[in-house]
Structures are given as structure tokens and as C-alpha cells.
Amino acid sequence: MWRQLYDNGGSPKRGTSLSRREWWNTNLLQLSVGGLLSTWVPEHAHAAPITTPYLMEEYFQPPNTAADQGRFYFPTLTPPFAKRATYQYTLGRNAWALEQLLTFANVSATIRCNVVQLESTGGLWVHSPHWPTGEFCYLLDQLQGDVEHIVLPCNALEHKAPMKAFIQKYPKAQVWISPGQRQHGPTTKLGQEFDMATLYVDIPENAGPVSEVAFCHKPTKTLVATDAVVYIPTEAPNIFTTYFDTDTVRDDPTFWPKTVLQAVFLPLRTNDDNNYPGFGAIENRLVRAPILRAFADARAPNAVKDWVAKIATQFDFDRIITSHFASPIAATPQDFASCFSYLTPITGNSNSNDKLPPIACQDWELLEGLNQVIAENKLGAPATFDYKKDCQ
Incomplete structure (x- = not known):
């Protein structure tokens, strides 16, 4: 059974049921996307103040591996x-x-599957x-809990491509998907342990939907x-040495x-x-x-702004775990909101990013x-918002 993910009161704009081909295909705007919903963070939004986010000590602990369990899987839709x-x-x-690890031509990045053990x-x-x-499933199975829920949180290719193969490995699990993809079963809230905030915008002119559930x-x-x-760490994560030359990863200051x-x-x-100023x-x-x-x-500023507002005003958290680069990150709801201050300046407390270039x-x-x-080539909806705001 597949279930669509919406938070209370949430509903997608335009149609949400896509064909099998559309479900697997994506475009430029769907390669990576973040969240949605519409009032910006007020001055008194949340009791937690703006701080300086940092990587928590768990990030720096050595990983567990099990190469002898097998690192080959075929076919895959994403490299390697x-x-x-x-x-x-x-x-x-x-x-x-x-x-x-993801390796698209000259673009390489980590991608993380995050697993939470339910208290209930x-x-x-x-x-x-x-x-x-074999290695992935072995390390997952070592956690000594049954896989009860599988969540596809967005429609980006790198996240949805492995879903079918993974579900076949754990057929008894309940599957939850973000809006804008295949829809089966009722639209329900995911249990009592989680709050959810849903971003869904069906951008016109063949630009495709932007979707993420936080x-x-x-x-x-x-x-x-x-x-x-x-959160971009100072040094390359260890896993890069499994694909690139170790000396290059560790000793080349430009890598x-x-x-x-x-x-x-x-x-x-x-x-x-x-040096690289952009870095x-x-x-x-x-x-x-x-x-x-x-x-x-740049194409859905109000929707993103509303989504961020819901997370910042209704969620109570003191850390963030993400699907790319590095985490866990010590951060408050206001720290999260400050990452989007270019959409609408946050009044009151100073932005933790103001001190950074x-x-x-x-x-x-x-x-x-x-x-x-x-x-110019009418490949999709044009940008409607100045996303470069406050650049120098």
C-alpha cells in the first residue's frame, strides 16, 4: 500500500496522479528541491533564539562498513x-x-538515508x-528493528530512483510518498511521533512539480x-576515498x-x-x-516562504539531519529560517548568517x-524572484 504524504490541511495544486513514466522521469528543476506553505516568520515566532549552527560530535565519529557483504547493485539509474x-x-x-555517493559527470556529492527508531x-x-x-541492507538490518515505514520525501531523481528496488527488499513496510507522484490509498498523516510540513508547487510551462516533505x-x-x-563541512567526507584517489581527497587542497x-x-x-571565494x-x-x-x-518564493514559516513556528527541534553533505547539525527553528532570509528579512533577532560573507x-x-x-528557449517557467538578493 502506498500512501500520499500531506500535513493537516495540505493539498496539492493541480493533479497529483502521474503515469509510471512520469513518476520515474525528472527535469532540471527536479534534480534537487526543498520544501513549501504562507506567512513569514514573525519576530516572536519561536522561543528558541537564532544561534550559530554547528556540526555535532556524532558527525565526526568513525563509520561502520561491511564491504564483504557486497557493494554491487545492478541496474541503477544513478551513478556510480x-x-x-x-x-x-x-x-x-x-x-x-x-x-x-552520487557521481554525475563532474558533480559528486554524498546522499544519506536517515533512519529513526520509533518509540512506539x-x-x-x-x-x-x-x-x-548487500552492504546497505546488512548495515540497516544490524539496527535490530523491523523496517516498518519507507518514506520518499521529494521528487528529485536521486531520491526516488532507488525506491522500487528498496521496497522489493522490504515488502512488508508501509510506503509513504510526497505529493506529485504515484498516488495509492488515502492521504493520511504519518503517525503521532512526527509533525510534517509539505511543500508542493506544480510550476507551469513544463517546469514540473517542486515537492519536499519535512x-x-x-x-x-x-x-x-x-x-x-x-551544512558544508571543511573537509571531504570519508566516503569520497572509496571512489576517488585517497591522496587526492586528503592532500589536494582544491579537491x-x-x-x-x-x-x-x-x-x-x-x-x-x-582560494575559492564561493566555497x-x-x-x-x-x-x-x-x-x-x-x-x-526563484519560481515559487511565496510557497517556499510559507513552508519555512510553518517549520519555524510550529516545529520544536534543536538539531537537523539532512540528506546531503554533513549532519547532525545543532540548530534551532530560527536558524533554519535564517537560511531563507533573502526571501523576506527576519525582524527582531539578528540573523546568524549576517556575520558570514x-x-x-x-x-x-x-x-x-x-x-x-x-x-529564452521557453524550456520552463521563468524566474519571478530575485534570488541573488543582498549579494555583493
Whole structure:
């Protein structure tokens, strides 16, 4: 049984039932997307103040691996197409991350399946599962809980491509999907342990839907996000050494900055010291990925703003776990909202990002050029919002 995910009162715009072919296909705007819903964060939004988000100690603990259980899965729709490693991290509070690597041409990034053990049943809630290699399934099964719920939280290709294969491995689990995809069964709220906030915008002119469901696990005060925000660590995660030369990953000072900039679609611009200013603007901070600002937020600013407002005003959390780059992140609801301050300035408390350098205007040129190509060739809806706000 497949169930559609909506928070209370949420409903999709336009049709939500897609054909099998549409369900597996995606386009530029669907490669990575973050969340939705409509009042910005008021000054008194939440008791938790704006702080400085940071990576919690669990991120720095060594991972568990099981290469002897098998790293091959075929066929896959996302590269690498041969062997792919899985690293398991303990996130604390009865949560874990199972990490694999994505390698699209010159774009490489981590992708994490986050797993939460439910207090009510002891079963496992699996968020955005990956390709079920022998190693992946072994590390998941070692958590000593039955897989009870499988969640597809957005319509980005890298998240939905492994779903069918994973569900076949765990056929007894209840499957939940974000709006804009295949719909079977009633639209219901996911249990009592989670609050949900749903972003769904069906952008016109063949641009496709933007969809993400964010979850707050109330017993552990954890926000589970997919693409909504990211935290860029200073060094490359360990799993990169399973695909790239170890000496290059560890000793080449340009490897990680270039990898990050290519993943978020910022140019490889260097300054007089041969540093990458674009990397410096997003390193060691909680941010909205630039590619999502330029493609999703630029076309649906009000919907994204409303979604962020709901998360910031109605969710109670003190940490965030995400599907890309690094987590868990110590952060409050206001810290989350401050990542979107370019949509509408937040009054009252100062923004934790104000002290950090903004992305330079010239570093938006690549994404701006892609938006111009989309508009000039009528490949999709044009941008309607200045996502480069406050750049220098």
C-alpha cells in the first residue's frame, strides 16, 4: 500500500496522479528541491533564539562498513553504476545515517538515508532509502528493528530512483510518498511521533512539480530534511576515498572546494591567493543550496516562504539531519529560517548568517545564465524572484 504524504490541511495544486513514466522521469528543476506553505516568520515566532549552527560530535565519529557483504547493485539509474560503498553513522537519539555517493559527470556529492527508531513500536522509519546493495541492507538490518515505514520525501531523481528496488527488499513496510507522484490509498498523516510540513508547487510551462516533505520527530526534537538546507563541512567526507584517489581527497587542497562548488552550481572562481571565494561563502555554515535558490525559490518564493514559516513556528527541534553533505547539525527553528532570509528579512533577532560573507554577485553568473537559457528557449517557467538578493 502506498500512501500520499500531506500535513493537516495540505493539498496539492493541480493533479497529483502521474503515469509510471512520469513518476520515474525528472527535469532540471527536479534534480534537487526543498520544501513549501504562507506567512513569514514573525519576530516572536519561536522561543528558541537564532544561534550559530554547528556540526555535532556524532558527525565526526568513525563509520561502520561491511564491504564483504557486497557493494554491487545492478541496474541503477544513478551513478556510480558499478560498485558503491555504504557508510553507516550513528547520529544519536536512536537515529542513524546510511551514506552513499552520487557521481554525475563532474558533480559528486554524498546522499544519506536517515533512519529513526520509533518509540512506539521499536520499528524503523527509513527516510529516502538508497540502492539496496548487500552492504546497505546488512548495515540497516544490524539496527535490530523491523523496517516498518519507507518514506520518499521529494521528487528529485536521486531520491526516488532507488525506491522500487528498496521496497522489493522490504515488502512488508508501509510506503509513504510526497505529493506529485504515484498516488495509492488515502492521504493520511504519518503517525503521532512526527509533525510534517509539505511543500508542493506544480510550476507551469513544463517546469514540473517542486515537492519536499519535512518531518519533525517530536520525541527526539529532530528536524529531518531532504534538500531544504545543507551544512558544508571543511573537509571531504570519508566516503569520497572509496571512489576517488585517497591522496587526492586528503592532500589536494582544491579537491573539496571544487567538488562542493560543482555540486551546488557555483563557478570555480579563484582569488589572488588561489582560494575559492564561493566555497568560503558556504563553508561551515547552514545554508540553502544555491541551485535551489535559483531554480525553486526563484519560481515559487511565496510557497517556499510559507513552508519555512510553518517549520519555524510550529516545529520544536534543536538539531537537523539532512540528506546531503554533513549532519547532525545543532540548530534551532530560527536558524533554519535564517537560511531563507533573502526571501523576506527576519525582524527582531539578528540573523546568524549576517556575520558570514554572502555569495558574491559574480558567483551567481552560472545559475543566472542557466535561468536565461530556460527563459529564452521557453524550456520552463521563468524566474519571478530575485534570488541573488543582498549579494555583493
